Amino acid sequence: MRFSVLLFFLYRILQWAAKHNAAYQNYVGSIHDVKIMIKTADGKRGRLFIFDRGAVRSRSGGKHSYNTAIIWSDAKTGFRVMSSQSDEEQFKAAAAGEMKLDGMAFFAQWFNDGVKLVM
Amino acid sequence: MALINGGHLVGKYLKEIENVDVVFGISGGHLESLLDGFTEYKIRTIDVRHEQAAAMMAHAWSVYTGRPGVCFLTAGPGFTNGLTGIANAYLDNAPLVVLCGRAPLRDDLKGALQEMNQIEVVRPITKWAATCYDIKRIPEYLSIAFRNALLGRPGPVMLELPPDILNIQIEESLVPMPARPNPKYTVHPDEADLKAAAEIINNAKKPLFLGGSGIGFSGCSGPLGKLVEKTGVPFMLLNYGRGELPDNHPLSVMDIGNLGLFFSIARFDVIIAAGLRFNWLLQFGQIIPKTTKIVRIDIDPLEINRNVEATVGLVGDAGSVLGQLVPFVNENDHGEWIQTLKGAGRSVLDNEHRIRETATDPIHPVRLVAQIQKFVGDDAIYIADGGDTQYFGLGFTTRQKAGVVASAAGLLGCLGTGLPFGMAAKLARPDKKVVVLNGDGSFGFNAMEFDTMVRHNIPVVCVINNDCAWGMIKHSQEVSIGKDRLQCSELGVRRYEKMVEGLGGHSEFVTKDEEIIPALERAFASGKPACINVMTDPTVTSPATHLFYQSLKI
Numbered sequence: 296m297r298f299s300v301l302l303f304f305l306y307r308i309l310q311w312a313a314k315h316n317a318a319y320q321n322y323v324g325s326i327h328d329v330k331i332m333i334k335t336a337d338g339k340r341g342r343l344f345i346f347d348r349g350a351v352r353s354r355s356g357g358k359h360s361y362n363t364a365i366i367w368s369d370a371k372t373g374f375r376v377m378s379s380q381s382d383e384e385q386f387k388a389a390a391a392g393e394m395k396l397d398g399m400a401f402f403a404q405w406f407n408d409g410v411k412l413v414m
Numbered sequence: 415m416a417l418i419n420g421g422h423l424v425g426k427y428l429k430e431i432e433n434v435d436v437v438f439g440i441s442g443g444h445l446e447s448l449l450d451g452f453t454e455y456k457i458r459t460i461d462v463r464h465e466q467a468a469a470m471m472a473h474a475w476s477v478y479t480g481r482p483g484v485c486f487l488t489a490g491p492g493f494t495n496g497l498t499g500i501a502n503a504y505l506d507n508a509p510l511v512v513l514c515g516r517a518p519l520r521d522d523l524k525g526a527l528q529e530m531n532q533i534e535v536v537r538p539i540t541k542w543a544a545t546c547y548d549i550k551r552i553p554e555y556l557s558i559a560f561r562n563a564l565l566g567r568p569g570p571v572m573l574e575l576p577p578d579i580l581n582i583q584i585e586e587s588l589v590p591m592p593a594r595p596n597p598k599y600t601v602h603p604d605e606a607d608l609k610a611a612a613e614i615i616n617n618a619k620k621p622l623f624l625g626g627s628g629i630g631f632s633g634c635s636g637p638l639g640k641l642v643e644k645t646g647v648p649f650m651l652l653n654y655g656r657g658e659l660p661d662n663h664p665l666s667v668m669d670i671g672n673l674g675l676f677f678s679i680a681r682f683d684v685i686i687a688a689g690l691r692f693n694w695l696l697q698f699g700q701i702i703p704k705t706t707k708i709v710r711i712d713i714d715p716l717e718i719n720r721n722v723e724a725t726v727g728l729v730g731d732a733g734s735v736l737g738q739l740v741p742f743v744n745e746n747d748h749g750e751w752i753q754t755l756k757g758a759g760r761s762v763l764d765n766e767h768r769i770r771e772t773a774t775d776p777i778h779p780v781r782l783v784a785q786i787q788k789f790v791g792d793d794a795i796y797i798a799d800g801g802d803t804q805y806f807g808l809g810f811t812t813r814q815k816a817g818v819v820a821s822a823a824g825l826l827g828c829l830g831t832g833l834p835f836g837m838a839a840k841l842a843r844p845d846k847k848v849v850v851l852n853g854d855g856s857f858g859f860n861a862m863e864f865d866t867m868v869r870h871n872i873p874v875v876c877v878i879n880n881d882c883a884w885g886m887i888k889h890s891q892e893v894s895i896g897k898d899r900l901q902c903s904e905l906g907v908r909r910y911e912k913m914v915e916g917l918g919g920h921s922e923f924v925t926k927d928e929e930i931i932p933a934l935e936r937a938f939a940s941g942k943p944a945c946i947n948v949m950t951d952p953t954v955t956s957p958a959t960h961l962f963y964q965s966l967k968i
């Protein structure tokens with residue numbers, strides 16, 4: 296639950312930043328139709344973030360098609376690591392196999408770097 | 415009394431002093447005496463179909479042999495065609511010696527055939543460029559040329575040889591040869607700096623050794639092995655340094671790939687960077703936190719603080735500096751850290767690992783690489799040339815020195831280098847299998863070199879990752895300007911292998927996963943230069959494309 300709420304708030308923050316935060320607007324640029332999924336490994340929880348020509352849209356659920364996915368072993372781990380906003384924690388989660396990337400891994404880093412700009 | 419002409423003098427110097435046994439180029443009237451000099455002194459010539467390939471082959475020869483590569487270009491268009499290869503060698507710091515024809519001095523300013531100011535054109539992309547005006551000074555000029563190519567940070571040089579000196583004769587005893595080739599002088603760091611570096615390494619908890627082309631040109635597997643084995647520091651070797659120690663060495667973390675490196679780079683407390691520039695490929699080092707301690711080893715003192723300030727800088731040839739460092743470092747074990755790194759790498763590359771194991775229709779380029787690797791093994795030389803293709807090709811593993819080279823990933827980002835590099839690799843190490851993984855776009859630049867391979871019996875196997883597009887450009891346009899406005903980025907289904915067959919090579923056309931290995935078997939068994947045209951999934955994009963696209967965003 297907390298994981299899903301966190302993802303929803305993240306969407307709202309990014310959506311706002313894409314409209315009002317100049318640094319984030321410049322960062323996202325005119326990127327066309329890039330879909331980034333954050334979800335649990337079982338696909339039961341998740342949210343899709345769609346970046347398209349400067350706008351950020353989102354759909355809840357972990358079953359949509361995507362370009363890149365950040366996949367957490369479970370919602371609790373996802374919430375713990377994401378809410379810590381710590382690269383070190385994320386690295387440790389990856390090292391422990393609790394976070395995996397699927398699809399175009401580059402965009403995961405791009406997404407995270409963008410989040411750092413607005414947090 | 416024995417007379418010798420200028421062209422023969424060049425041949426004599428190359429053979430007797432520098433021990434050059436192969437040169438690359440295309441003939442031309444201005445070079446006739448020089449060509450005859452090659453015959454006289456039994457220097458093998460590989461005559462290609464475009465001069466850029468000659469310069470690229472000579473450059474690659476230096477990579478695969480550790481000795482300078484020599485190419486010859488005729489005046490005017492031969493010279494201008496060679497420029498791309500020279501610029502590439504310049505940006506890659508490769509010791510390339512260019513011997514270039516010239517319109518006769520006698521006819522300067524009169525509108526002679528192919529008269530142009532070549533020296534001024536080439537100067538910004540060479541370490542040294544000069545014209546020899548006196549037949550007596552040919553050995554001296556050649557000696558200066560080789561010295562400039564090799565000593566300090568290596569790089570390309572060009573010696574212009576006009577017919578006025580190539581085609582005249584002189585009494586041979588009047589032109590003595592130097593007693594020996596230029597010795598390789600090196601500089602060494604102070605002991606205080608070595609100790610400071612050792613202290614940083616000894617106290618490191620999460621270190622990484624990152625080696626670049628300087629490791630390869632230094633040929634320093636011995637001291638490098640000693641340093642990493644004593645300190646237990648994990649290593650990654652990039653560019654021409656790849657394979658200096660085998661990818662499967664217990665301390666190698668090559669398997670985390672470029673993505674794993676980028677993902678982990680802020681986690682290292684110490685980075686030992688040797689013979690490696692922090693250029694755009696490493697995002698100018700901006701991704702390294704200020705708190706990370708950097709030990710920087712480079713032959714060029716100007717490189718030590720470039721883009722990233724080093725905590726300690728050690729100037730000198732990589733091998734010699736590493737050898738000097740070994741006595742000062744402590745024995746250590748970073749096994750746990752290596753496992754953590756590898757674990758993170760596995761998670762980041764999870765997707766790619768799965769693709770390697772899975773047959774798909776259409777063929778995924780990552781799977782293509784895995785199947786080639788399965789058949790060819792790691793005691794082979796791989797070259798990847800293309801946009802996305804070269805990212806995929808970096809997934810090969812090797813235990814050959816410079817065994818995986820993404821030839822178009824140098825600073826010039828020069829497509830078309832793959833086949834010339836493959837040919838040079840096969841000539842330098844004829845007993846090894848050589849595979850060029852080519853993008854279909856890149857293949858076009860030097861595809862006629864299959865004729866050279868057939869004439870000179872250079873059995874390279876070229877596998878085309880055919881996505882019917884200039885993939886990297888197409889995929890970045892899709893993201894930046896949209897799928898509906900693609901411009902100059904699409905090619906078509908082309909039977910490139912048939913062209914190779916027409917030139918006398920072996921050909922294969924592959925559309926299905928299960929056809930890959932049998933096609934490789936037949937290609938290698940043919941003993942001929944071979945082209946395997948593999949149709950792959952045109953929708954697949956590599957992470958390199960997005961890195962490239964982001965790097966151009968202003």
Ligand SMILES: Cc1ncc(C[n+]2csc(CCOP(=O)(O)OP(=O)(O)O)c2C)c(N)n1
Nearest residue numbers: 800801802803829853854855856884885886
């Ligand atoms: C000589 C040269 N011309 C143009 C470019 C610009 N360029 C960079 S990547 C690329 C596309 C490469 O296509 P291909 O060789 O088919 O490889 P793919 O990206 O499809 O794997 C182009 C045109 C270049 N780097 N070098």
